[in-house]
Amino acid sequence: MTGLLSDLKFRIGACVLALALAGGVGVVTKPKAATTRAEGVEEPARTVVNRTALACPVLGAGVKTQSLVSAVAPTLPEDTPTASGDEAPLSIAPLDTTANPVGSVLARGRIATTAPTSKLATLGIQGTGPLAAGTAATVTTTAPEGVNRGMASAPCVVPGSDFWFVGASGATGRRDVLVLTNLDSINAEVDVTLYGPAGQLDAPNARGVVVPARGTTEIYLGQVAAGQRDLALHVESTGGRVAPAVRDNATNGKIPAGVDWLNQSATPAEKVVVPAIAPGGGVRILTVANPTDLQATANLTVNGPNGPFKPAGLSTMQIPAGSVKVIRLEKVLHGDASAVTITSDQPVTASARVTDSTVREFASIGATEPLRGPAYLVIPAHKQPAVLQVTAPGETAGVKFELRDAANKMVQARSVDLVGGATTLITFKPQARPTYLMVEQLRGDIVAGVTLMPPAKPDEDDVPQVAVWPLTTSLVFRAQLGAQPDVGAALK
Template identity: 80%
Template sequence: MIRLLSDSRIRLAVCLLALAVLAGLGVVTQAKDPSTRAEGVEEPTRTVVNRTALACPVPGAGVKLQNWVNAVAPTLPAGTPTAAGEEAPLSIAPLASTGNPVGSVLVRGRIASTAKTAKLDPLAIQGTGPLAAGTAATSTTTATDGVNRGMASVTCQTPGSDFWFVGASAAPGRRDVLVLTNLDSINAEVSVTVYAGSGPLDAPNARGVVVPARGTAEIYLGQVAPGQRDLALRVVSSGGRVAPALRDNAMNGKTPAGVDWINPSAAPAEKVVVPGLAPGGGVRILTLLNPTDLQATAALTVNGPNGPFKPAGLATVQIPAGSVKVLRLDKALHGDASAVTIDSDQPITASARMTDASVTEFATIGATESLSGPGYLVLPPHDQPAVLQVTAPGETAGVRFELRDAANKVIQARSLDVVGGATNLITFKPQTRPTYLMVEQLKGALHAGVTLMPAAEPKEDDVPQVAAWPLTTSLVFRAQLGAEPDVRAALR
C-alpha cells in the first residue's frame, strides 16, 4: 500500500476521489430548500375533498332539554367533480371509538337527522369517499325551562389549529365555557390567549391544555378571567387539531336570559365584515378586538337595506393595543337588517350580539370571510320565518341561492344582484322539518348570514327561538401545490 501511495499518479487519483465523495455528501447534508411548487405549476391545483370530519358540540346539563344533529352531503353545482369510488355512508357517532353510530348520511342531497335526545354527548361526523365534499351539519338544542331555555344552534366545526372568538364574558350573569373537541386518535395541546378591555390577560390556566384523543376539554372563562366583562380569545393548537366551540349562558339575576354558541370570527385583517345583524327590536352590540401592539383607528360603515351609511357618533373609534372595545348599535340600526364593515389601520376582528325584543334570548355572529365558492348551511326546524341576509360591502355583487327540503326538493331559488354597500333580505317560511341552504357568489365580494327571531307578540308558552348562522365557503376543494421531494427528511 505504501508503494502504491508513493506513486504521484495514484495519490492524485485518491485525492480526486475523496473530493468527489465530500462534494456528494455536501449535496445531501446541506440540501437546498425543497421547491414547494412543481416545475411549470404557477398556481395551486384544486383537489377534490374525499374525507370529512366535523365536531358537533352540546350544551351543559339542563332540564327538559332536547338535542339533535342535522347533516347533509349537499347537491353540488353542476359539473362539480367528486371523489372516485362508491358512496360510502358518513357516520354520525359519539366521540369514543367504541360508540355506535346514531345516524348516517347515506346519499347526496338528503338530510340525515339524529333522534332528539336529552343525552348530552358531543357527536362526530366522519367518513371518506364521494359524499365528503361540501358536507355540512348543525347541532341544535332546545329547552323549555332552566338555564338552557330557548334555542342554541351552531354549525358543526371542522378541526383546525387557529381560531378566534370575540364577544365572550366572565362578568356576573355570564357563564361562558370554551369546549375543545379532539376527533383524532392522538392527544392535542392547546393554548388560549385571552384579551380584555384592559389588554391581554395573564391566564396560565389556559395554556398547555391537553385535549385527549377522541375526547373533550373545557375551559371556564370565570376561572381564567374572573370578573372580566368583555373578552376575546385566540385558540391555538401546538400539537394535533381541535374543533373549539364557545358556549354562552346568560342570566338576568336569577332568571335565565338565554343560551347559545358564540360563532368563531375571521382572522384579524385591516377590513372585516360582520354580516347578519337581525332585523327587529332588542339590543345590538358590536365587539371589536385589536390583538396588535399598536392602537387601532377603525372606521365603521353600516350596510343597511338602503345602502351604506356612517353611524352617528360611531363612525370612527379608537381601539387600544391588545384590547377589546364594545359599542351599542341598536339605535343606529333603527331595527333594520344590516351588516357592519370595519376598516382599520391595524388588523382587527369583531362580532355582533343581538337579542330579541324582550332580551330573554340572544345570538352572536362573528366577522366572516368573503364567499369564494358555494356555502352550505343546514337549518333546523323553525316556527318563525328565517331571513337570509346577503351583503355586498364594496361594488355591486351577484349571488345565487337554493333552499332545499330534507328530501332534496328545491323549495326556493333565485339569482340576484346586491347593490354595492347594501344588504338584501330573503325570507324563508317556517319549516317543520330541517332544510338546507346553498349560497353561491357569482361576482364581487359577498358576505352572508341567516338569522331567526321570535314572533313580535309570542304566546305565553312559546320557547323563544333566536339564532344566527354565518355562511362560509364550504370545503369542496382543497388547494394543493405540486412539490419536489425533500431529501432532507431522510436525515432528520
C-alpha cells in the same frame, strides 16, 4: 454549453420545459380552454375532498333539554370533482369509539337528522369517500325552561389549528365555557390567548391545555378571566387538531337570559365585515378586538337595507393595543337588518350580539370572509320565517341561492343583484323539517348569514327561537395547502 448553463434565463426555460415534459406533451400542445366568469370573480379552487370530520358540541345539562344534529352531503355543481369509489355512509356518532352511531348520511342531497335526545353528548361526523365532499351539519338544542331555556344552534366545527372568538365574557351573569373537541386518535395541545378591555390577560391556566384523543376539555372563562366583562379568544393548537366552540349561558340575576354558541370570527385584518345583524327590537352589541401591539383607529360603516352610512358619533373608535372595545348599535340601526364594515389601521376582528325584544334570548355572529365559492348551511326546523341576509360591502354584486328540503327537492331558488354597500333580505317560509341552503357569489364581494327571530307576540308556551348562522365557503372550494402546481401556468 457551460456558458448556456450559467445563463439564468436559459436555466429557467430548461426547468419549465422539464416540468412540461413531466406533465405530458399535451400541456404544451393542447392547453385547456379558459373558463369565463363574471368580471371581478375568480374561479373558485376545487379540491378533491375524500375525508370529512365535524364536531357537534352540546350544552351542559339542563331541564327538559333536547339536542339533535342535522347533516347533509349537499348537491354540488356538476363539474366539482369528488373522491372515487362507492358512496360509503358518513357516521354520526359519540366520540367513544365503542359507542354505536346515532345516525348516518346515506346519500348525497338527503338530510340525515338524529333523534332528539336529552342524553347530551358531543357527536362527531366522520367518513371517507364521495360523500365527504361539502358535508355540512348543524347542532341544535332547545329547552322550554331552566338555564338552557331557548334555542342554541350553530354549524358543526371543522377541526383545525387556529381560531378566533369575540364577544365572550368572564363576568357575573355570564357562564361562558370554551369547549375543545378532539376527533383524532392522538392527544392535542392548545394555547388560548385572552384579550380584555384593558389589554391581553395573564392566563397561565389557558396555556398548554391537553385535549385527550377522542375527547373534550372545557375551560371556564369565569375561572381564567374572572370579572372580565368583554373578551376575545385566540385558540391555537400546538400539536394535533381541535374543534373549539364557546358555550354562552346568560342570566339576569336568577332569571335565565338565553343560551347559544358564539360563532367564530375571521382572522384579524385591516378590513372585516360582520354580516347578518338581525332586524327587530332588542339589543345589538358590536365587539371589536385589536390583538396587535399598537393602538388601532377603526372606522365603522353600517350596511343597511338602503345602503351604507356612517353612524353618528360612532363612526370612529380607538382600540388600545391588545384589547377589546364594545359599542351599542340598536339606536343607530333602527331595527333594520344590517351588516357592519370595519376598516382599521391595524388588524382587527369583531362580532355582533343580537337579542330578542325581551332580552331573554340571544345569538351572535362573527366577522366572516367574503365568499369565494359555494357555501352550504343546514337550517333546522323553524316556526318563524328564516331570513337570508346578503351584503355587498363594496361595489354592486350578484348572488345565487338554492334552498332544498330534506329529500333534496328544490324549495326556492333565485339569482339576485345586490346594491353596493347594502344588505338584501330573502325570506324563507317556516319549515317543519330541516332544509339546506346553498349560497354562491356570482360577482363582486359578498358576505352572508341566516337569521331567525321570534314573533312580536309569541304564545306563552313557545320556546323562543333566536339564531344567526354564518355562511362560509365550503372546504371543497378553498385553495388547499400542498396543492399540486399548475404546470401549464408557467407556459402562458
